[in-house]
Amino acid sequence: MLNLKVSARWKKDDGQTVELDQRLLSALKTIDSEGSISLACKSLGVSYRTLWSQIQQYNEMLGEDLVATHGRAGACLTRFGHKLIWMVEQGNVRVAPDLGTVGEQLNAEWLDIEQNKPWISLALSDDLALQNLFQNTALYKKLQLSLRWSGSIAALSALHRGEVRVAGCHLPVGLDEHSHVHQIMRRWLRGSNLSVVELFERDIGWMSRPVASPPTLDDVAKRRALLVNRNSASSTHHQLNALITKAGLNPEELPGYYHEENSHLAVACTIAAGHGDLGLGIRAAANHYGLQFRLVSKEQYFLVLHNNDLNYPAMEIMLPWLTSPEVLAQVEQTAGYRATRLGRTQALEVFLNEIQEK
Numbered sequence: 001m002l003n004l005k006v007s008a009r010w011k012k013d014d015g016q017t018v019e020l021d022q023r024l025l026s027a028l029k030t031i032d033s034e035g036s037i038s039l040a041c042k043s044l045g046v047s048y049r050t051l052w053s054q055i056q057q058y059n060e061m062l063g064e065d066l067v068a069t070h071g072r073a074g075a076c077l078t079r080f081g082h083k084l085i086w087m088v089e090q091g092n093v094r095v096a097p098d099l100g101t102v103g104e105q106l107n108a109e110w111l112d113i114e115q116n117k118p119w120i121s122l123a124l125s126d127d128l129a130l131q132n133l134f135q136n137t138a139l140y141k142k143l144q145l146s147l148r149w150s151g152s153i154a155a156l157s158a159l160h161r162g163e164v165r166v167a168g169c170h171l172p173v174g175l176d177e178h179s180h181v182h183q184i185m186r187r188w189l190r191g192s193n194l195s196v197v198e199l200f201e202r203d204i205g206w207m208s209r210p211v212a213s214p215p216t217l218d219d220v221a222k223r224r225a226l227l228v229n230r231n232s233a234s235s236t237h238h239q240l241n242a243l244i245t246k247a248g249l250n251p252e253e254l255p256g257y258y259h260e261e262n263s264h265l266a267v268a269c270t271i272a273a274g275h276g277d278l279g280l281g282i283r284a285a286a287n288h289y290g291l292q293f294r295l296v297s298k299e300q301y302f303l304v305l306h307n308n309d310l311n312y313p314a315m316e317i318m319l320p321w322l323t324s325p326e327v328l329a330q331v332e333q334t335a336g337y338r339a340t341r342l343g344r345t346q347a348l349e350v351f352l353n354e355i356q357e358k
Contacts, residue, residue, distance in 0.1 A: 004103045006095050008088045010062060018061045020088060027051055028077060028085045031067060036074040086273035093266040097126065097149040119144035120314035123155035124168030125235065126263040127301060128284045129200065129334045133327060143317050149263070151234030156188035156304065165309050170235055170301040171355055173201065178297065180242040182356065185235060194348040195310055197303040197319065203283040203336035204236070205296040207268055214292050215278045217247045220254050227256035228267050228276035235299075236264070240280045243296070283336030293336075300355050310345065319343060 008020040030040040041048050059065050066081035077085070124130055126149055134147060148158070152169035159167035171185055172178035208214045215225035230236040237260070244251045251257050256276055261267045264285035270276045272289035286293040309315060321327065323343035331339040 004099050006092050006099065008091060010084070012063060018058070020084070024054060024058055025085055025088055027054065028066060028081055031075055032077050032082070032085070035076060037067070037069065039074075086269075086275075090266070090269050090273055090275075093269045094262060097263055100131075101148045117142065117144050118312075118314035118317055119146070120166065120312065120318070121146040121148075121164040122166040122168065122303075123148045123150055123158040123164045125150065125152040125155050125170055125301070126265075127168070127170075127202075128265065128282070128288070129202075129331050129337055130168065130301075132334075133330060139318075139321055143314055151231060151237070152185065153188055153235065154233035156185075157233075159304060160188070160191075165305055165312065165314075167304045168199075168301065169304065170202075170299045171352075172204070172235075172239055172297045172299045173355060174297070178239065178242060180245070181235060181239045184238050186352075189304070189348060189352060191306075191348065193307050194304055195307050195345055196348050196351040197305070197322070198341045198344045198346075198351070199301045199303065199322070200331050200337050200339040200342060201298050201300050202338075203293075203295055204239070204280065204299050205283065205286075206294040207271055207279050207281045207286040207291045208277060208294075209271060209274075210290070210292045214294065217244060217249060217254070217278070220256065220278060221247075221249050223255055225255075225277035226275075227254050227259065228270045228279035229257055229260045230264075230267065230280070231260040231262060236280055239297075243280070284334050287335045302351065304348065319345070 008025075010018045010020060012018065027040065027044060030043050031037060034040045034043060037051060038048060041051050044051065055067050062080075064080040065078050066084070067075055068078050069075045120143065122145065124147065131149070134145060139145070146164075148155075148164070150158070155164075155167040155169055158164045169185070169189075171189075172181055206214070206216075217227075219225040220227045229240060232238075241251060244254065259270070259276060261270060261279075264281040265288060267276075267279040267281045268285040268289045268291055271279055272291060280296065283293050283295075285291075305315070310319075328339055328342055331337050331342065
């Protein structure tokens with residue numbers, strides 16, 4: 001199967017380009033986290049001479065120093081080195097969802113020619129656990145998947161337009177504090193012929209760099225911190241709006257409100273890179289980049305499909321797989337996830353009433 005990946009290169013002022021090897025980027029990240037070239041060598045399993053030679057080689061090719069040494073005090077990345085690794089990282093997380101969608105579509109077309117397997121199309125709101133689960137090779141041996149990653153609203157819109165058979169979305173648990181989000185999502189969660197397949201509950205909260213006094217919305221309003229948002233097709237975007245309204249603030253006046261990213265991982269990466277200070281996202285994304293996380297609420301992630309598609313050949317393969325011990329273990333191992341009713345199927349209206357009463 002086709003596997004598309006992002007590669008990076010640096011273009012110098014004279015027009016020459018330098019390929020940025022993944023090993024170099026990994027080495028720079030390790031030096032940054034360890035604070036020492038010697039400790040980085042131990043972590044990477046390479047000799048000091050090999051690593052330092054690699055760094056010196058790239059210093060010469062790029063015309064800039066990547067690492068600053070301080071004798072016994074250790075080593076750290078230069079401003080250029082720090083910016084370089086975070087530019088590549090941000091590029092990866094922003095492009096990866098779209099690249100994955102293209103790869104899935106191309107592979108589906110190829111498999112349609114080569115094999116006669118059940119096929120199903122899904123539009124799924126951004127989720128780290130699901131991205132890992134749907135890379136499962138055992139599932140692909142039985143099933144052809146056409147995946148697209150988007151916000152909850154975009155996913156449900158695609159379902160209603162008949163572009164996909166299954167939409168993946170999420171809602172904050174409880175109605176009182178999140179009524180605004182539920183009202184907006186209700187415009188898309190409609191139809192007496194729809195069913196829900198419950199997947200898991202996950203933590204969502206404020207993400208920021210680890211500091212003694214983490215930034216708040218009040219700090220953003222006073223221009224002491226910069227916000228990072230999700231796009232308007234995401235339920236998280238509207239949950240942030242509800243929190244801003246509750247705080248008595250005007251979103252249009254908040255610095256960074258219009259800085260919109262397409263995934264939780266991209267929000268976390270932007271904050272870790274120092275291009276923002278505060279964002280709303282899932283705990284797993286915060287943990288991935290070593291960010292501080294403050295729980296705001298819990299949200300239920302679920303699949304929506306038409307009743308008659310529950311018996312669709314591909315769903316008859318997918319539903320048992322979703323309830324397998326393998327899937328349960330992987331979900332529970334993801335930070336901030338709980339799968340108490342994984343795979344339970346019920347009518348949309350029944351599910352919505354339950355989630356509002358929690």
